Amino acid sequence: MIRFEHVTKRYADGTTAVDDLSFEVAAGELITLVGPSGCGKTTTMKMVNRLIEPTGGRILLDGEDIADADPVELRRRIGYVIQQVGLFPHKTVLDNTATVPHLLGRPRKAARARAAELLDLVGLDPAVYGDRYPDQLSGGQRQRVGVARALAADPPVLLMDEPFGAVDPVVREHLQNEFLRLQSTLHKTVLFVTHDIEEAVRLGDRIAVYGSGRIEQLDTPATVLGAPATPYTAEFVGADRGLKRLAVTPVETADLDEPPVVRLDDPAARAADALTAAGAPWAVVLDADAAPYGWVAADALADPEGPAADRSATVRDLARPMAASVPLGTPLRQALSTLLQHDAGWLAVLDGDRYRGVLTPARLHGALRRATTADATDLPRAEVALDTVPGT
Numbered sequence: 468m469i470r471f472e473h474v475t476k477r478y479a480d481g482t483t484a485v486d487d488l489s490f491e492v493a494a495g496e497l498i499t500l501v502g503p504s505g506c507g508k509t510t511t512m513k514m515v516n517r518l519i520e521p522t523g524g525r526i527l528l529d530g531e532d533i534a535d536a537d538p539v540e541l542r543r544r545i546g547y548v549i550q551q552v553g554l555f556p557h558k559t560v561l562d563n564t565a566t567v568p569h570l571l572g573r574p575r576k577a578a579r580a581r582a583a584e585l586l587d588l589v590g591l592d593p594a595v596y597g598d599r600y601p602d603q604l605s606g607g608q609r610q611r612v613g614v615a616r617a618l619a620a621d622p623p624v625l626l627m628d629e630p631f632g633a634v635d636p637v638v639r640e641h642l643q644n645e646f647l648r649l650q651s652t653l654h655k656t657v658l659f660v661t662h663d664i665e666e667a668v669r670l671g672d673r674i675a676v677y678g679s680g681r682i683e684q685l686d687t688p689a690t691v692l693g694a695p696a697t698p699y700t701a702e703f704v705g706a707d708r709g710l711k712r713l714a715v716t717p718v719e720t721a722d723l724d725e726p727p728v729v730r731l732d733d734p735a736a737r738a739a740d741a742l743t744a745a746g747a748p749w750a751v752v753l754d755a756d757a758a759p760y761g762w763v764a765a766d767a768l769a770d771p772e773g774p775a776a777d778r779s780a781t782v783r784d785l786a787r788p789m790a791a792s793v794p795l796g797t798p799l800r801q802a803l804s805t806l807l808q809h810d811a812g813w814l815a816v817l818d819g820d821r822y823r824g825v826l827t828p829a830r831l832h833g834a835l836r837r838a839t840t841a842d843a844t845d846l847p848r849a850e851v852a853l854d855t856v857p858g859t
């Protein structure tokens with residue numbers, strides 16, 4: 468969709484901001500450009516809508532060299548969101564958002580109706596915010612208007628230059644999540660500039676890590692974090708990249724432990740035998756619908772002083788409820804957070820409504836290690852054997 472072919476930008480004073488850059492953004496893909504200040508991210512982006520002209524190479528949009536396009540017509544196909552949102556201060560929020568559709572020839576009333584839809588889409592109730600002026604909004608709300616306005620002409624391509632840079636971290640995370648939600652339905656082709664690796668990881672289908680005027684690595688967030696291609700990338704993504712990687716590594720079936728499973732209505736004695744045979748200290752308890760109910764300890768099942776002494780006792784009499792569960796595919800970070808929130812040593816992993824197995828802290832750690840090794844070796848994750856201290 469957007470293709471950079473040997474693109475170079477050398478400014479008049481001799482600064483080479485972008486040096487022989489070649490890469491492609493697929494249709495519907497979101498690539499984050501991340502790197503330290505002054506490495507050429509903004510220059511890269513502004514060459515796409517011809518706010519800056521390259522001094523070498525070419526950029527193709529849908530196969531067409533943008534140098535041959537009329538810049539005004541080109542910019543209609545490309546939404547542009549920047550940190551200083553640049554709203555018209557004397558126009559209401561609704562009119563700010565309606566400006567582009569109106570300029571594109573929509574009658575004023577239709578343009579305003581479309582603007583109201585867009586405000587709704589970015590989470591601003593047009594009935595509440597539509598008649599306000601930009602200085603009557605919070606920073607986060609202004610950013611939302613900026614996104615709504617960029618979407619107004621329904622461009623297939625969005626260029627976003629630190630669009631959430633000016634708001635506090637909590638609002639920022641909120642805006643990022645909202646934007647991801649939007650993108651999952653709109654499927655725009657997006658170049659997103661940030662200097663924040665966390666933001667790049669959270670939003671990008673792929674991340675382009677910039678060194679000076681060049682891309683050091685262009686790959687999925689998981690690979691960039693798990694297998695940095697160069698010492699520069701490793702340093703840029705940070706010594707805690709293992710922790711960051713938790714956010715982009717999903718729980719898979721092969722990561723799960725499979726303790727014995729008993730049913731709530733099983734006789735306690737039969738459950739005790741099953742645990743003894745398996746040499747297991749505890750079992751997962753499922754209810755009549757095969758949904759996780761909790762767990763039961765071998766000790767409790769075998770305790771002659773406890774409820775198990777009654778020959779008619781069932782697992783229900785001894786089981787302990789445990790509510791923590793996550794679906795397969797949940798990022799490990801969220802799974803860990805659920806573990807901590809429930810103060811539990813394990814959580815049930817579900818496939819739809821079906822119980823699939825158990826994730827423990829040790830299993831979670833193993834999943835992360837295997838995922839990282841899988842990226843470095845190109846092996847499927849389930850086939851990675853870990854070198855592990857016995858008994859852990």
Ligand SMILES: Nc1ncnc2c1ncn2[C@@H]1O[C@H](COP(=O)(O)OP(=O)(O)OP(=O)(O)O)[C@@H](O)[C@H]1O
Nearest residue numbers: 478480482484503504505506507508509510511662
């Ligand atoms: N008009 C200009 N004339 C000369 N040099 C420029 C010009 N614009 C940018 N540069 C230089 O080009 C390099 C890349 O700038 P650019 O704005 O693309 O970086 P960036 O990665 O977006 O940085 P930041 O994160 O700070 O916005 C920098 O060294 C910058 O000083």
